[in-house]
Amino acid sequence: MSVVNYGTRExxxxxxxxxxxxxxxxxxxxxxxxxxPEERKGKMVSLATETDRTLFFDFLPLDLGTISGFNTRxxxxxxxxxVYYAATRKLVLQGVDGVVFVADSQSRQLAENIExxxxxxxxxxxxxxxxxxxxxxxxxNKRDLPAExxxxxxxxxxxxxxxxxxxxxxxAISGGGVFECLRSIASLVLARLSAPAAKG
Amino acid sequence: xxxxxxxxxxEFADFMADISQEISERVESLDAALPAPAPxxxxxxxxxxxxxxxxxxxDWDNVAERxxxxxx
Numbered sequence: 001m002s003v004v005n006y007g008t009r010e011x012x013x014x015x016x017x018x019x020x021x022x023x024x025x026x027x028x029x030x031x032x033x034x035x036x037p038e039e040r041k042g043k044m045v046s047l048a049t050e051t052d053r054t055l056f057f058d059f060l061p062l063d064l065g066t067i068s069g070f071n072t073r074x075x076x077x078x079x080x081x082x083v084y085y086a087a088t089r090k091l092v093l094q095g096v097d098g099v100v101f102v103a104d105s106q107s108r109q110l111a112e113n114i115e116x117x118x119x120x121x122x123x124x125x126x127x128x129x130x131x132x133x134x135x136x137x138x139x140x141n142k143r144d145l146p147a148e149x150x151x152x153x154x155x156x157x158x159x160x161x162x163x164x165x166x167x168x169x170x171x172a173i174s175g176g177g178v179f180e181c182l183r184s185i186a187s188l189v190l191a192r193l194s195a196p197a198a199k200g
Numbered sequence: 201x202x203x204x205x206x207x208x209x210x211e212f213a214d215f216m217a218d219i220s221q222e223i224s225e226r227v228e229s230l231d232a233a234l235p236a237p238a239p240x241x242x243x244x245x246x247x248x249x250x251x252x253x254x255x256x257x258x259d260w261d262n263v264a265e266r267x268x269x270x271x272x
Contacts, residue, residue: 004227011223035212064216068224179211186219193226 003097004070004193011072013189014095015182018120019102020112021081024141027172028102029060029076032182035175036062056080057092074186081116090123098135098189099124100181102172103160105142105150113160135188137166139181144171 004011017025026046033044040063047056062074079089101120103113121131140156151159153169161167166184170177 032212035209037209037212040212064219067220068227070223070227072219072223175211179215183215183218186215187222190219190222190226193223 003189009070011067011070011190011193012075013073013097013186014075014077015098015100015185015189016093016096017076017078017100017102018089018093018116019081019139019141020104020109020116021083023081023102023104023109023113023116024170024172025078025081025102026058028100028139028141028170028178028181029058029078031172031175031178032062032076033060035179040065056085056088076182083115083119086119086123089119090126093120093123093127093129096124096127096129096134097192098137098185100137100139100185101160102139102141102170103156105140105156105169106145107149107151110151110156110159113156117160132163135185135192136163137168137181137184137188139168139170139172139177141170141172141177143169143176144174 003013017028019025029044029046033041042061042063045059047058057080058076058078060076062076064072064074066072077092079085079092099120101117103109103117124131124134138157138161140153142150143153153167157167166188168177168180168184170181172178
């Protein structure tokens with residue numbers, strides 16, 4: 001899939017934050033939004049329940065302005081993590097250019113992380129993407145929790161990052177690691193500008 | 201990790217600088233590799249351009265139906 005349109009001089013990248021429920025996907029977008037200068041603050045669309053669970057998805061358009069003659073926009077989405085929103089996750093993944101997988105570092109959440117990762121791969125494949133080549137970065141979130149509650153980074157990487165993609169510890173609630181992940185996935189997606197346009 | 205210690209907006213500024221650099225490098229390489237774009241044809245019918253919004257979810261009616269379905 002091409003993300004550059006020479007006709008309209010536009011670069012548009014759709015990045016989806018994926019992961020199990022309550023792993024911190026919405027918090028990532030909220031931190032990014034909080035850092036935007038006023039003139040770039042568009043609308044962050046967020047549909048949540050009364051208990052702040054993402055009901056459908058979050059959407060944050062990032063208009064970066066004109067770069068090298070191209071109007072550049074990043075569209076950041078989250079998916080609802082709860083298992084019963086399977087169809088919604090599939091819908092949000094349509095046309096995706098890159099994925100940030102937000103894993104919950106808590107030891108007791110390991111099974112949920114694995115299940116969500118498998119769900120991601122299945123949904124990408126169903127949408128016609130090759131899960132092995134889709135730009136992906138791993139974010140191991142909630143590193144601010146007590147050490148006895150979270151898995152070591154090496155263990156998370158061994159269990160989840162079998163593709164060996166870039167991975168980052170994060171504490172989205174304080175913003176740590178959030179922009180590192182965004183920068184990394186943006187770089188991976190933009191690297192495809194010089195690659196042949198092909199789905200997957 | 202102490203992102204909150206940074207000035208508000210500094211992280212975004214750093215991000216912008218990196219991304220601008222990356223895009224400019226890649227666009228330069230593409231510009232060199234690709235043929236010049238054809239001149240625009242005479243204006244015919246005013247059709248809506250394929251904007252980058254094409255990847256945004258615009259069919260809200262359908263989306264709402266799906267949401268309701270999943271909640272049931």
